[in-house]
Amino acid sequence: MTAQNEADYIHWLDSLWAERLLAARDRKPDVSVGILLWPTFPMMSLTGVVEPLRHAADFADSSRPIHCRWSIMGKPGYEAVASCGISVRVDAPYINPTDFDYVVVIGGLLPHLQAAPAAHRDYVRVAASAGVPLIGACTGSFVLAQEGLLVGRKAAIHPFHAEDFRVAFPRQPFSTRDDFLIEDGRITVPGGVSILSLMTELIRNHCGPDRAAKAVYQLSLSDQKTMSNFDHERASAFRHVGDARVQRAIVLIESRKGRDVSPEQIAATIGLSPRQFTRLFQTHIGMSPKHFIVETRLRYVRFLLDNSVLSVTAIAHETGFSDSAHLATAFRKKYQSSPSEFRHRRN
Known part of the structure; x- marks a missing residue:
């Protein structure tokens, strides 16, 4: 491509995604x-x-x-x-x-x-x-x-x-x-x-690593030492996404909201073996590609819970989870509540 x-x-x-959302x-x-x-x-x-x-x-x-x-x-x-x-x-x-x-x-x-x-x-x-x-x-x-x-x-x-x-x-x-x-x-x-x-x-702490990585990519921040005269050790690790292959992977995952994409597919797209890609992504982002994909999908789930009338079962299907039970397990691990509880609290 x-x-x-x-x-x-x-x-x-x-x-397509924008048209589906209220x-x-x-x-x-x-x-x-x-x-x-x-x-x-x-x-x-x-x-x-x-x-x-x-x-x-x-x-x-x-x-x-x-x-x-x-x-x-x-x-x-x-x-x-x-x-x-x-x-x-x-x-x-x-x-x-x-x-x-x-x-x-x-x-x-x-x-x-x-x-x-x-x-x-x-x-x-x-x-x-x-x-x-x-x-x-x-x-x-x-x-x-x-x-x-x-x-x-x-x-x-x-x-x-x-x-x-x-x-x-x-x-x-x-x-x-x-x-x-x-x-x-x-x-x-x-x-x-x-x-x-x-x-x-602050974005990483409040919004998660996928939002931080997106901000880094969109702002085209580099790993050049001339970027700051101050102590780089205090800077967020997400500022240092200097590898174009990792940047491209982030965009591919984020553009699909974590759906219909796997680490193996991304690795093939950017010309790496799955093992090479996982190691490279882990080095730059601090988590595995699989974890990053799940984080992105869960953020999309939360968006739909807040901004649509879709049922939890429909949201599970929309966001690529096999069923509502798998979605509920992953969502509770991330947000310490079930999707239904989360929606009820936010309303």
């Missing part, structure tokens, strides 16, 4: 992120948060906010001007912070940290009091430190800002060698491409 034919085939499969109704996503922008914020920090979420949020390249959602918050009409001069208008008011899994503070140029609306800082303090994990991105870590929200924790700071941070917060421990640090409800990330490492890790 040529590359063009393969692309056409994948598009056709996705079209429109997604409101549901709680796997991960939800609220964003606060400080004046002169770095545009790369914003896109570094949003783009991995966008790719992980849906199948193929549909970009519907199904598995992941995000909101840029502020008073109606508020616009934050990035350091590059581009204005970004808020798309949501100050939402109850407990509706989010994370609240991200994206700081701006140091002289402008006091220029943000006072309501931004009020919201950050309320979110902290409510126990919502806070992410300080770029100089957002300065904001968290100014609010006394990094006490007893180490911060990940960009080397460029190290001396400024040391002078401003002489008793605050920090590191310039980490892509990100997660400590007791606070996450700090220096900015730049390090944010991609962090978001891939």
